[in-house]
Amino acid sequence: MRYLTAGESHGPQLTTILEGIPSGLPLTAAEINEELSRRQKGHGRGRRMQIEKDQAIINSGVRHGYTLGSPITLAVENRDFKHWTKIMGAEPLEEDSDEVKRQITRPRPGHADLNGAIKYNHRDMRNVLERSSARETTVRVAAGAVAKQLLKELGIKVGGHVIEIGGVVAEQLSFESIEDLQERTEASPVRCLDELAGKKMMRAIDEAKEKGDSIGGIVEVIVEGMPVGVGSYVHYDRKLDAKLAAAIMSINAFKGAEIGIGFEAAHKPGSLVHDEILWNEENGYTRRTNNAGGLEGGMTTGMPIVVRGVMKPIPTLYKPLQSIDIDSKEPFQASIERSDSCAVPAASVVAEAVVAWELAAAIVEQFGVDNMERIKENIGRHNRQAREF
Template identity: 45%
Template structure:
């Protein structure tokens, strides 16, 4: 069944991914593929690394003349910054990085022994018995998510064949919130054409939000945080339009689609919370007010009068727009470092400061959009097959026809 794995270190020579069991005969748009990757790089408050890299991921296998073949899809991206790290991140021993010459200045200057609070540095080093924390932080870096966005772009192009559209946008940044009315306009049930307008608006915003005044206030908050030499977190929302009811299952815990989505989103660096629909606000509402009541419509079949549950019931999609909220903590790397202990000496120290952003919430909304696409495509292929697009379309249309008959003929 459709799956993927990524590989590579932040300053290594390449990032890569392998996708298995991606359906055959899916048309891919190269320009859309690269545009999706560019969205991850953009965003007010990003750091210097994004000025170095271009993230033009290359497809090396599994696609011919713009159509998928059904064979494994290979993705490859050269890290341009590797030119400055060839000795430090060399795959093989060299004159200056061999274990026998650990004391050399060339090697010692980028050895990391001062773990950064809030990162994987210390725990990862203890787990894998590393003494140079660079062995941990290079893989734990958010640079890895470049390949997840690449995989997610292909998944979005597959799902678009079924008129399923996905959008990740920023709803909060530090002290600034997007108005609830703005988010409601994006997340209400609407046509594919109208939703594509929201997508375009978000993609044109360097804060990935839908209100210019809100974006301006967010920029001011970022500027203030930069002046104070600190970082900002925030919140994002992923909205999915066009989903059928029935993706996922109530029968086992592992098949519940909300559980799978929550796991996918919390796998993103710095994401610390996920909710669906009205989320945590549901706890303060009386039960009657939380119901998405079922109404028989002569044309549409069975519909609901609200979407408090965010398009999910019993671990399955219910045909409403899927609404997922996520929280990203402030990036823990601080320009002035943080209190830590040097693992070589056992003495108090300031944490190593790697290059970082003031905020990456806009980028995380793109990554979240990709992770939702990947998870939904996996569930979609489990339900309708994954051999070839025309066959999946037939299965899908049969299912939609069955749903229509079940909900309109009484």
Template identity: 65%
Template sequence: MRYLTAGESHGPQLTMIIEGLPSRVPFSKEKVDEELLRRQKGHGRGRRMQIESDEVQILSGIRFGMTTGAPVALAIENKDWAKWTEIMSPKPEQDEADKRRVSRPRPGHADLNGAIKYGHRDMRDVLERSSARETAARVAVGAVAKQLLEYCGIKVAGHVVRIGSVGTERLDLSRLTLDEIREKSEASLVRCLDPEAEQAMIREIDAAKAEGDSLGGVVEVIVENVPVGLGSYVHYDRKLDARITQAIVSINAFKGAEVGIGFEAGERKGSAVHDEILWSEEQGYYRKTNRLGGFEGGMTNGEPIVVRGVMKPIPTLYKPLQSVDIDSKEPFAASIERSDNCAVPAASVVAESVVAWEVAKALLETFTSDKAEDLLREVERRHQEVKGF
């Protein structure tokens, strides 16, 4: 299974093509739109989220609420396109486009190195595609993956564990179900499960905004009821934990990822890191703890997948950093292209989506998957094998 996205921040639409989905997977447009709406929420988001009201268009691959096995084509209209038709026109005329030419690269963005790589003297050709607007397409794709996982009894949830200097304790999954995590996260303006930390995060976001500054943070994604053996130990690029962490870092502004206790493992002795193996007639094999985040040897071990990603502060600031005009080579205060000062709550939704995609992809690689019924039968058989192995 694979997908492609196309589209610019101020172009007419975002386009997605998904290839390799089994036939007869139940599909709900409403569930995709719900995920797109979740991405647009969160304290600290800017005015663009008031302009756009994202809704997916289904162009192919879905009939009567089911996948057909053919490629699924989706689109999301950019409502702001009407104001940019001349500036972003594919026609040779450039009079209008010249009025919005970008020659001043913004620190922390792809502007300068992207322009050097592709030879663009107008860096709008870089920033339009490198924009985080593309994450709406990835959320739509992830929403499709979530529906496949849901069909197989696999649940995905995410939440925010840190914004700026305010963080929360590690989550005890024995005390909260994934449905409860999802409910609490949705009820929070910053997708934080701790009400006290939530209020402190909101105050910190507001203070940074008043200073013309921005904040980053840390998000966590959990995937539950994953069958044993997704991924592989036989070669580096088949290790699922590696693929998931790569997907996390591929999200705009993300700079790191960890599985389970992650970097904390480097501070502990082995006896306080590795998860002891137990067995019962009811569960089969299971782990006493889940410090390794559901992975051993690059494969899922049946425990919940737990992965975190760290997002840097948004680099566009209202107290702009120093830059250099590529035409005059003179110093200049970097220009402003967007007004978010904290997108961590929205980024947690994007993180859910990319993790869901990688798990769904690994599921289809591991089990027979031309038809949804065959896939479900194989997944259920694997769960039973764990009890009787």
């Protein structure tokens, strides 16, 4: 399984092509659009979310509600494009037109603007910022929605939540089931299980906005129901924990990833880190604890997958930082673009999507690539063998 995304932030649409999705998977646009709607919510989102009402169109690979096994094309229209038709249009413009003259030559700190302009030799940095924008995560969530549907068919459940925003840390993180986690976080404007901490997070977001600033945070994704032994210890590039870490780090503005207790393991002795192995006739092998976050040696243990990601504060500020104009080489205060003061709750949904994709891809690779029935049979056989091992 793999996917490719295309499109610019203010271009006509965003597109993703998914390859390797098995045939026979139930799939409708409604399931994808539900995930897109979740991405647009959250306390601290900017005006762009009021403009866009993201809806996916399935252009290929699905017939009468089931995947065909052929590539799936998903498209999401950018409604704001009607105001950008000349600036972002594909057709050539006159050299002396206002749109050509309105070049962006002032890179914003914390963005891809300067590095991307140097790499691709763009004197107009709009060519960089339009593609490097987090708007691209719209179709990554769409791809993740398909992956979630695949996992759901196999009894694998995915949930995500926010555990920290702007230094406010959630303390009450217990939940009864993934369904309980999903229900409670959907009711929270910041996707936090701890109601008291959630209110403090919202105040922190409002205070940052009043100051023209932004704040970041930490999100966590939990997945239950993964079979034992998915991934590999044989080669570095087949280790599933490495793929999950890479997926988290690929999300815009994410600067750190950890699995299980992660960096906390550096402060503890091995006796308090490693998960003791248990066995019973009903469940087979389990662990007394889950400090490893469901992954050992690059493979799943059968325990819940626990992955966290750290999102930095959004670098587009209403209190601009100093930069340098690439034409005049003069210092200036970085330009102000429309932005969120905090996108951590939305980033939680993106994190769910990228984790779901990696897990679904690993499942398909290991248990068969052609159709859902074959995958279900292979997983059932594998699970029986693991219990009896």
